[in-house]
Amino acid sequence: MEEGPEGLQFQSFLETDARDSSGGGVNSQRGYIPDRPGKSSFWNVEYYQPYFDIDTKTVFRRCYLTLIPKANYISNHLSPADLYGPFWTLTTLIFSLFVFSSLASSIAAYLSDPGAASPTNPIEYDFGLLSTAFGLVYAYGLGIPILLWLGLRYLGVGEWSIVETVALWGYGQFVWIPVSLLCVIPVPILRWVLVGLAFLLSGYFLIVNTWPILATADQKAVRLVAIFLVLLHAALALCFKVLFFSYYAVKEIGPKDPIPDPGPTARAF
Amino acid sequence: MQRPEDSMMTPLTSTSRFIQADDDDDLDEEAIPGFSHPGMPVTPTSAVSDKGKSRATEQLATLSEGSQHPRTPLSGNIGSVPNGAPQSARQTVGGVRVETRQTGVDTLDEPVTTTIGRDLLSIYTKLVQVLYPPRGGASREVLRDWDLWGPFLFCLTLGILLSVNASASQSLGVFSSVVAIISSGSLVVTIQAKLLGGRVSFFQGLCVFGYCVAPLNVAALVSTFVHLIYVRAPIALAAWAWCVWAAVNFLDGTKIEQQRIFLAVYPLLLFYFILAWMIIIQ
Numbered sequence: 001m002e003e004g005p006e007g008l009q010f011q012s013f014l015e016t017d018a019r020d021s022s023g024g025g026v027n028s029q030r031g032y033i034p035d036r037p038g039k040s041s042f043w044n045v046e047y048y049q050p051y052f053d054i055d056t057k058t059v060f061r062r063c064y065l066t067l068i069p070k071a072n073y074i075s076n077h078l079s080p081a082d083l084y085g086p087f088w089t090l091t092t093l094i095f096s097l098f099v100f101s102s103l104a105s106s107i108a109a110y111l112s113d114p115g116a117a118s119p120t121n122p123i124e125y126d127f128g129l130l131s132t133a134f135g136l137v138y139a140y141g142l143g144i145p146i147l148l149w150l151g152l153r154y155l156g157v158g159e160w161s162i163v164e165t166v167a168l169w170g171y172g173q174f175v176w177i178p179v180s181l182l183c184v185i186p187v188p189i190l191r192w193v194l195v196g197l198a199f200l201l202s203g204y205f206l207i208v209n210t211w212p213i214l215a216t217a218d219q220k221a222v223r224l225v226a227i228f229l230v231l232l233h234a235a236l237a238l239c240f241k242v243l244f245f246s247y248y249a250v251k252e253i254g255p256k257d258p259i260p261d262p263g264p265t266a267r268a269f
Numbered sequence: 270m271q272r273p274e275d276s277m278m279t280p281l282t283s284t285s286r287f288i289q290a291d292d293d294d295d296l297d298e299e300a301i302p303g304f305s306h307p308g309m310p311v312t313p314t315s316a317v318s319d320k321g322k323s324r325a326t327e328q329l330a331t332l333s334e335g336s337q338h339p340r341t342p343l344s345g346n347i348g349s350v351p352n353g354a355p356q357s358a359r360q361t362v363g364g365v366r367v368e369t370r371q372t373g374v375d376t377l378d379e380p381v382t383t384t385i386g387r388d389l390l391s392i393y394t395k396l397v398q399v400l401y402p403p404r405g406g407a408s409r410e411v412l413r414d415w416d417l418w419g420p421f422l423f424c425l426t427l428g429i430l431l432s433v434n435a436s437a438s439q440s441l442g443v444f445s446s447v448v449a450i451i452s453s454g455s456l457v458v459t460i461q462a463k464l465l466g467g468r469v470s471f472f473q474g475l476c477v478f479g480y481c482v483a484p485l486n487v488a489a490l491v492s493t494f495v496h497l498i499y500v501r502a503p504i505a506l507a508a509w510a511w512c513v514w515a516a517v518n519f520l521d522g523t524k525i526e527q528q529r530i531f532l533a534v535y536p537l538l539l540f541y542f543i544l545a546w547m548i549i550i551q
Contacts, residue, residue: 045463052464055528084464084532088539095543102550127435127442 069205086170199237420479484508509545
């Protein structure tokens with residue numbers, strides 16, 4: 001973290017929103033955005049620049065720290081929160097799901113019948129998977145945190161900003177990217193273990209960081225939201241497994257998969 | 270009798286002569302990057318790469334006066350614009366910033382083929398500037414005159430090439446997803462560069478990132494006819510590297526800080542890689 005020529009100074013981190021910290025925040029001293037013209041309107045690009053005022057090292061650190069889930073991620077590492085990381089984590093996840101699942105399916109097709117991939121009979125790819133991945137990942141990674149934030153706001157729990165919520169969810173899905181790469185290996189038991197591991201890691205990460213917020217609510221019933229979040233996350237993990245990691249060669253390696261390839265009709269939506 | 274030179278010198282009164290200046294341009298004109306090609310003659314292409322809206326009326330006036338006086342030699346300012354480059358002048362008229370351009374080329378009564386040919390030539394010139402940027406470029410005039418015809422053309426070509434090879438049930442989906450990826454992708458990448466503090470005009474970014482798709486077109490064309498994966502994959506990857514290199518070359522000039530340049534480049538890697546991947550597995 002660079003310090004300006006004026007040296008050390010006291011900083012308040014109570015307001016961790018990037019927009020509010022224009023006076024003494026971390027980013028304003030880096031000088032990445034030279035001439036910020038005061039308050040710009042909601043529709044301007046300049047309005048969002050503070051949320052993208054981040055450097056490469058910070059993004060990487062925020063990404064890999066989600067693999068070691070600890071409480072207080074928001075206050076320790078997301079001050080101020082950015083929107084670059086969540087957005088590109090989710091977009092990378094979409095593309096890696098598509099790329100690796102099509103790679104896995106072509107490997108599976110090749111292993112099952114090497115002669116099938118001839119010029120006269122090319123392997124079929126399911127481009128519908130790309131739009132499915134788009135809808136699923138953006139709905140979960142952007143829609144759920146926004147809904148959660150709105151719901152908690154309605155219930156009077158306003159301890160975090162909407163940017164922090166979106167950033168928490170976006171970075172929290174980072175673990176799926178290496179998992180989607182490893183799931184190319186056509187061993188059913190390994191895929192289930194990997195998906196389960198990723199589910200536990202990211203689920204724990206989300207819950208342990210959402211819990212303090214939920215616990216501040218006056219009504220105890222609000223804490224039940226955590227169960228709902230866990231169920232949603234499990235549904236996401238199952239969707240990933242069934243939709244994207246279910247291609248097998250004819251001869252599967254290891255024990256049989258309890259949920260086999262749903263076939264083209266199930267994957268077509 | 271009014272000579273052609275005089276008609277060009279008359280005070281600017283008619284609004285039809287103006288085109289509105291680019292909003293983005295007045296941010297930081299000198300910082301907007303571009304490329305130049307020392308070996309490339311600037312004369313015909315850059316002169317015509319701006320659209321003919323403002324010129325047409327002027328030339329109409331000039332011509333009609335000239336035809337009223339057939340004895341008047343038409344050798345005034347028309348041909349004597351230095352280097353043939355458009356002379357753009359900016360001024361404020363009635364509170365609106367306007368830009369006028371004089372090119373000295375008559376575009377009113379030429380055949381349609383000439384017009385189309387000239388537009389294609391301007392697309393070609395920009396393509397060369399984007400994909401083969403010369404070192405230490407001084408003039409950036411060619412890319413300042415952005416157009417979206419080139420990106421549109423390359424986007425459609427790639428979509429068609431990929432959908433021709435896809436099976437009948439998927440060709441429509443492939444075409445629409447290619448068009449959607451290219452249009453929304455270059456939009457997002459441009460906004461991203463702006464958000465990271467890059468000094469880039471919005472439409473210029475769209476234009477350049479669209480032109481950068483062109484190498485992938487070549488790869489798609491090759492893989493339409495060659496189905497061997499050993500040939501297709503290296504060509505597509507090489508085209509991908511070329512795209513990224515050209516786009517990074519452009520981003521280099523946008524004054525994004527060194528610690529953040531990777532953040533600006535990464536979306537490009539992703540954007541072009543997904544297109545290259547669709548070519549490989551088609």
